[in-house]
Amino acid sequence: YINPTALGLLKIEDKARKLIIYGLKDYQFGNKVVIKGIPKNAKKVADDIYEVYQSIGIKSGLHRQELNRVLWRRMQKHLSRRYKKGVVSADGKVKPLELTL
Incomplete structure (x- = not known):
């Protein structure tokens, strides 16, 4: 399911020690905060x-x-x-x- 080059599969783009998912387009990934x-x-x-x-x-x-x-x-x-x-x-x-x- 994870392959950096194959189409349609997942790839790892970044790593973080902390991930909080509040909902769709509303999350905290490390120090990055995204809120729609x-x-x-x-x-x-x-x-x-x-x-x-x-x-x-x-x-x-x-x-x-x-x-x-x-x-x-x-x-x-x-x-x-x-x-x-x-x-x-x-x-x-x-x-x-x-x-x-």
């Missing part, structure tokens, strides 16, 4: 709370009649970090959600 929707320059306010800057869109610019400049607003993003694509058991295994017809 949180830019790298975001300020961490508290656990699971980040302060980010968001640009005001065209619709809001039209409403404010300010189309000749870019406006930014500061906002806080709260991470729930709950896995919603299945049921997580006590041992960490995930049972996928089943839809019945």
